[in-house]
Amino acid sequence: MALTRILISLAFVGATLSALHRDPLDDGFPISTYPMFAQPRTTWFTEDYALGADRHGVTRPLPAATSGTGEVLQAAALYEDAVHAGGRQLAPLCAAVARRVAADPALRDLVAVRIVEGTHDVLALLAGEPRGGAGRAPRGAEHVRWGCPVVRE
Amino acid sequence: MIAKLSKWWFAPAPAERLAALRIAIGAYATIYVAARSGELIASAQLHRGSFAPVGVARILRAPLPPWLAIAIAAACVALMLAFTLGIAYRVVAPVAAVALLWTLTYRNAWGQVFHTEDLVVLHVLALACTPAADAWTLGRTRTTTNRGDPRDYGWAIRLLVALTAATYLLAGIAKLRLAGMAWLDGEQLRNQIAVDNARELLFGAAPSRLAVPLLAHPSWFTAFSVGTLVIELGAPLVFLHRRLAHAWAITAWAFHAGVLVLMHIVFPYPLLGFAFLPLFEPERIARRVAAGLARGMRRLRGSV
Numbered sequence: 001m002a003l004t005r006i007l008i009s010l011a012f013v014g015a016t017l018s019a020l021h022r023d024p025l026d027d028g029f030p031i032s033t034y035p036m037f038a039q040p041r042t043t044w045f046t047e048d049y050a051l052g053a054d055r056h057g058v059t060r061p062l063p064a065a066t067s068g069t070g071e072v073l074q075a076a077a078l079y080e081d082a083v084h085a086g087g088r089q090l091a092p093l094c095a096a097v098a099r100r101v102a103a104d105p106a107l108r109d110l111v112a113v114r115i116v117e118g119t120h121d122v123l124a125l126l127a128g129e130p131r132g133g134a135g136r137a138p139r140g141a142e143h144v145r146w147g148c149p150v151v152r153e
Numbered sequence: 154m155i156a157k158l159s160k161w162w163f164a165p166a167p168a169e170r171l172a173a174l175r176i177a178i179g180a181y182a183t184i185y186v187a188a189r190s191g192e193l194i195a196s197a198q199l200h201r202g203s204f205a206p207v208g209v210a211r212i213l214r215a216p217l218p219p220w221l222a223i224a225i226a227a228a229c230v231a232l233m234l235a236f237t238l239g240i241a242y243r244v245v246a247p248v249a250a251v252a253l254l255w256t257l258t259y260r261n262a263w264g265q266v267f268h269t270e271d272l273v274v275l276h277v278l279a280l281a282c283t284p285a286a287d288a289w290t291l292g293r294t295r296t297t298t299n300r301g302d303p304r305d306y307g308w309a310i311r312l313l314v315a316l317t318a319a320t321y322l323l324a325g326i327a328k329l330r331l332a333g334m335a336w337l338d339g340e341q342l343r344n345q346i347a348v349d350n351a352r353e354l355l356f357g358a359a360p361s362r363l364a365v366p367l368l369a370h371p372s373w374f375t376a377f378s379v380g381t382l383v384i385e386l387g388a389p390l391v392f393l394h395r396r397l398a399h400a401w402a403i404t405a406w407a408f409h410a411g412v413l414v415l416m417h418i419v420f421p422y423p424l425l426g427f428a429f430l431p432l433f434e435p436e437r438i439a440r441r442v443a444a445g446l447a448r449g450m451r452r453l454r455g456s457v
Contacts, residue, residue, distance in 0.1 A: 009308060012315075029267075030272075035331060038327040047351075062356075071267075082202070120351060
C-alpha cells in the first residue's frame, strides 16, 4: 500500500515538474510551463481585434463577447488565428461577429464590422484613455484585414 | 535519509482533513464548471479552424460535435457533485476527475491556455487517487464510515501541497528561463501590465484604474517583480514549517489580489483560498461553520 502511494505521489509531482524539460513556450494543460507574464515585452504591441463602425465611419473596439467568447485572451487568439488563415476563416468570423452586433441593442449605432491588425504604443494608448471610457483613446496604426456589414432585419 | 523522508511524507493526519479538502475542492470544481457553462457552450461552437488541441484533447483531429462537448460538460457537473459528496467514491472519483480533465482541456483547446485552471484539475486528479471519502461522506453513518490509520491521509494532503508549490515554482522558473535576471528590473512586468490593459481596451473593456497611473512610476514594478519571484521560487518553503506555509499562502494570495487589481485577471482558485487550503486545517473551519449553523438553527427554533 505504501509503495502504491509513493508511486502515485511521484507520478503527480513528476508529471507536473516534467514541464521543466519542455521549451518554456511549449505550453500545455494541465501540465503547464506557466509562460504567462514571463516573456520579454516592449511597449509596442500588435494585436488582431474587431472594430465596429457607425454610419459616419467612426470606429470603436467591439466587446470580446461579440467574437463568440467572453474571454479577452481567447477572443484575441480567435482573431489572430483567423487573420493568419485568411479569407476562408475571416469571412465566417466577421459574419458571426456582425450577427452578434446586430443582436446587441447597445451596439445599434454600428453598421459595419472591421477585423483589423493594430500596432500601438501601449503607454501612449493608455495615457490617452479618459477614465471609464473604454475605447475612446486615439489608437495607433490599424490595417483592415476583413470587413462586413451589420445586417438588421 | 529515505526513511526520514518517508516518515515525513506519511506523517499522520485526520481522515476529516482530507475529506474536508475533497468537499471544498470538489465543490469549487463543480460550481466552476457549472458557472462556466455559457463559455463552455460558446467555445464548443467556435469555428473548427480555431481548434488548437492541447493535452489530452490532442487525441482529436477535429472538434467534437457541439452537442457532445456540451453533454460531456453537463455530465462532468453531475459527476463532480457525486465526487464532492463522496458517493461511490472509488468508482465515481476517477471518472469525475477524468471528466473534469477533459472538459477543461477541451475549453483550453481554442488557442488560449487558461493558467487559472491547471491547479484545480491537478488537485481533483490527485484527490481521486486518495482515500478522501473515508469520512464525511453522504450515505454513511459515523459507525459505518471506513476510517483507516491516520497515516493513510497525511501523504495525500502533502501531495496536494506539493502540487500547489510545484505550480508556483514552475511559474518562477519560467520567468528566469524566458527573460533571465532581467525580469527583476521591473520593466518587463510594467510592459506586460501595460499590454494587458491595452488589450482590455482593444476588446471594449475599461483598463485598470490603478494600473494606468502606476505605469508612470517604473520603480514600483521593480519591487513587484522581486516580490513575485520571491513568492514563486519560495513556494517549496511551505514544507519547512507550518507558520512559514501560512505566511507564504497569505503573500501568494496578496500577489493574486494585485494581479486582479492591476490586470483584471481573476485567478479564482487561489483568490478564493482553495489553492492554499491544503496548507491549513480545513476540517476545523468546517466544524466551526457546522457548529455555528447548528446554533443558528437552535436559536431559530427557540424564537418560533
